[in-house]
Amino acid sequence: MEPAAFFQSLLSGASAGGIYALVAIGFGVMYRTTRVFNFAQGDFGALGAYVAFTLAVTWHLPFWAVVPLACIVVGVLAVVVERIALRPLYRHGEAYTFIATIGLAFAIQSAIQQIWGPRPRVLPSVFGDTAVQVFGLRVVPQLAAMLVISLALAGALYLFFTRTKIGTAMRAAAHNRRVAGLLGIPVDRIFSLAFFLGGAVGALAGILIAPIGLLTPSMGASLGVPGFIAALLGGLGSMPGAVIGGLLIGIVQSFAVFVVDPRYRDLVVYAAFILVMLVRPSGFFSEEFRARRI
Amino acid sequence: MPANLRIAPKVRRLADAYDSSFRVQGLASIARYTLLIVVLWSLLPLFPAQYQTRLANLVLVQAIAALGVNIILGYAGLISIAHAATMAIGAYASALLMMRLEWPFAAAFVGACVLGALVSAVVGILGTRIQTNYFLLVTLALAGSVRLIIVNESGLTGGPTGLFGVPPAELFGWVAESDSAFYMLVVPIAALALYLAQRLRVSRTGRAMIALRLNEPAALMSGIDVKRYRIAAMALGGAYLGASGSLFAHLVRFLGPESFSLSLALLLTLMVVVGGIGSNAGTVLSVAVLVVVTAQIQDVGNAWVFYYGVLIMAMLVVAPRGLASIVPLVRPRLAALVGRRR
Numbered sequence: 001m002e003p004a005a006f007f008q009s010l011l012s013g014a015s016a017g018g019i020y021a022l023v024a025i026g027f028g029v030m031y032r033t034t035r036v037f038n039f040a041q042g043d044f045g046a047l048g049a050y051v052a053f054t055l056a057v058t059w060h061l062p063f064w065a066v067v068p069l070a071c072i073v074v075g076v077l078a079v080v081v082e083r084i085a086l087r088p089l090y091r092h093g094e095a096y097t098f099i100a101t102i103g104l105a106f107a108i109q110s111a112i113q114q115i116w117g118p119r120p121r122v123l124p125s126v127f128g129d130t131a132v133q134v135f136g137l138r139v140v141p142q143l144a145a146m147l148v149i150s151l152a153l154a155g156a157l158y159l160f161f162t163r164t165k166i167g168t169a170m171r172a173a174a175h176n177r178r179v180a181g182l183l184g185i186p187v188d189r190i191f192s193l194a195f196f197l198g199g200a201v202g203a204l205a206g207i208l209i210a211p212i213g214l215l216t217p218s219m220g221a222s223l224g225v226p227g228f229i230a231a232l233l234g235g236l237g238s239m240p241g242a243v244i245g246g247l248l249i250g251i252v253q254s255f256a257v258f259v260v261d262p263r264y265r266d267l268v269v270y271a272a273f274i275l276v277m278l279v280r281p282s283g284f285f286s287e288e289f290r291a292r293r294i
Numbered sequence: 295m296p297a298n299l300r301i302a303p304k305v306r307r308l309a310d311a312y313d314s315s316f317r318v319q320g321l322a323s324i325a326r327y328t329l330l331i332v333v334l335w336s337l338l339p340l341f342p343a344q345y346q347t348r349l350a351n352l353v354l355v356q357a358i359a360a361l362g363v364n365i366i367l368g369y370a371g372l373i374s375i376a377h378a379a380t381m382a383i384g385a386y387a388s389a390l391l392m393m394r395l396e397w398p399f400a401a402a403f404v405g406a407c408v409l410g411a412l413v414s415a416v417v418g419i420l421g422t423r424i425q426t427n428y429f430l431l432v433t434l435a436l437a438g439s440v441r442l443i444i445v446n447e448s449g450l451t452g453g454p455t456g457l458f459g460v461p462p463a464e465l466f467g468w469v470a471e472s473d474s475a476f477y478m479l480v481v482p483i484a485a486l487a488l489y490l491a492q493r494l495r496v497s498r499t500g501r502a503m504i505a506l507r508l509n510e511p512a513a514l515m516s517g518i519d520v521k522r523y524r525i526a527a528m529a530l531g532g533a534y535l536g537a538s539g540s541l542f543a544h545l546v547r548f549l550g551p552e553s554f555s556l557s558l559a560l561l562l563t564l565m566v567v568v569g570g571i572g573s574n575a576g577t578v579l580s581v582a583v584l585v586v587v588t589a590q591i592q593d594v595g596n597a598w599v600f601y602y603g604v605l606i607m608a609m610l611v612v613a614p615r616g617l618a619s620i621v622p623l624v625r626p627r628l629a630a631l632v633g634r635r636r
Contacts, residue, residue: 037430084611095373099373103560103610106560106599108603110597114600263446264442266438273435277420277431278420
């Protein structure tokens with residue numbers, strides 16, 4: 001393989017990987033705080049992209065207003081869903097909230113199809129989608145922006161969780177709800193915050209990746225599945241793990257084309273996932289994992 | 295309080311359930327299921343048109359699949375979304391065995407069951423290495439792979455356009471070409487499936503599965519080999535799904551990638567959740583209700599997926615134990631209501 005082709009694949013893989021990392025981070029924020037395994041995380045991204053489409057194309061709002069608005073809309077939706085549908089299920093255990101989010105995923109997907117129609121839509125790129133030559137490589141500004149924004153956001157969230165008081169409170173609530181409540185941490189509000197953050201970050205992932213392809217009601221699955229795999233590879237709830245897992249999945253996806261028939265690209269990702277899981281069943285960084293108690 | 299003391303009463307309760315579930319009279323039970331078959335058969339002339347017969351066939355075929363999902367999700371508590379993929383494996387295997395290798399239907403049907411059980415068991419083996427949440431991803435990988443193979447291997451599966459000309463089911467020269475003939479064939483199979491699922495529920499294996507869903511540490515303490523029973527649940531459920539897929543193939547006689555989409559897996563999960571996780575009768579009841587209701591609101595188009603998704607969430611909040619749990623909840627209130635009126 002030529003070095004140029006190698007770096008080109010590495011770059012495009014890493015950009016997609018950055019988006020998967022964002023999905024994994026949003027998913028991890030929810031999981032580490034509330035123990036809800038949110039199957040609808042990819043669909044939050046799809047919903048965010050469609051809301052951004054309406055704001056930008058139909059309402060002609062400027063880009064700097066579109067992104068925060070779309071993220072807030074999806075974040076608020078996530079909070080409302082958590083209040084109504086998930087909170088009553090916590091006492092039954094993780095399996096029940098999990099099945100509920102499977103229902104949520106299909107509901108969002110179908111709602112998108114009802115509201116915006118099954119026809120694919122195009123969200124214009126802000127950073128530009130014509131390639132620029134940098135050091136002999138063709139760099140698409142949108143792809144580069146994807147990578148930079150997701151890495152910056154991952155770093156910011158990492159600092160938020162480890163250095164701020166609210167972030168620490170969120171980690172405490174994740175560890176032990178009852179003790180956190182006794183220490184005066186408002187666990188209910190912390191849970192809402194986790195869902196807001198998770199929904200907003202998920203929506204951002206959808207908005208960033210949308211200009212590369214088309215908006216389709218089922219794009220949530222193509223965003224969510226690599227996102228989950230990234231989160232699990234990195235170790236559920238670990239920020240650095242999510243970034244490394246996401247980049248790894250993106251790069252494996254982009255190099256798989258050289259090895260197998262492009263139509264079977266996703267099979268390589270699945271196989272890689274299962275292999276890693278067989279060797280390290282709890283991912284690369286399993287810091288937040290509680291031991292099984294007997 | 296030490297953790298093991300907290301669990302002790304749960305172990306007691308599990309043991310009680312274990313003892314009280316022994317009361318099954320084998321012969322009486324077989325007689326009851328024979329009666330069920332005869333009653334269902336005699337319903338056939340009551341269906342006004344072919345459409346209703348087709349609907350009844352679909353209910354029975356889906357009921358077999360839902361019973362399989364109930365073993366996986368309801369007994370063993372494994373959350374999988376590969377149900378549709380396992381059905382697809384059974385359907386394509388059965389159809390292709392008959393079309394390409396000219397196997398008789400009975401052999402192809404058994405082949406579909408065995409293949410479904412094998413694939414499902416392999417997923418189970420991979421899954422037991424891994425935590426419960428990760429298990430879903432393994433099943434997602436299976437669903438994705440099966441879909442890719444169906445769409446891309448057009449030489450074998452017909453590709454995106456689908457597989458036409460699947461032969462009808464036949465048994466010793468008797469061909470179930472019409473819907474009513476198929477109904478005669480599928481009724482005993484569905485009844486047998488229900489019977490076996492009920493027997494499994496009260497058998498040592500089934501109780502072990504239910505115990506490990508209700509409380510894994512307690513089940514481990516009672517000496518239940520959690521991994522072994524998880525794999526067993528996957529294999530048995532896979533056999534049910536393969537059987538259902540095979541029957542579906544020979545009922546509809548056309549297979550396409552869309553016949554076994556992720557929404558079918560969702561629908562099967564919904565059937566079990568609505569019926570009451572772990573309850574066979576509740577599952578069959580909810581299959582009948584959901585299939586008939588879906589057929590009535592066909593003209594809503596794809597919107598039904600939305601209602602199914604919302605219904606799952608609503609059902610879990612309102613009645614986490616499903617239809618089966620509503621009856622004992624509602625009955626005393628109704629009785630109180632009636633009593634007050636008097």
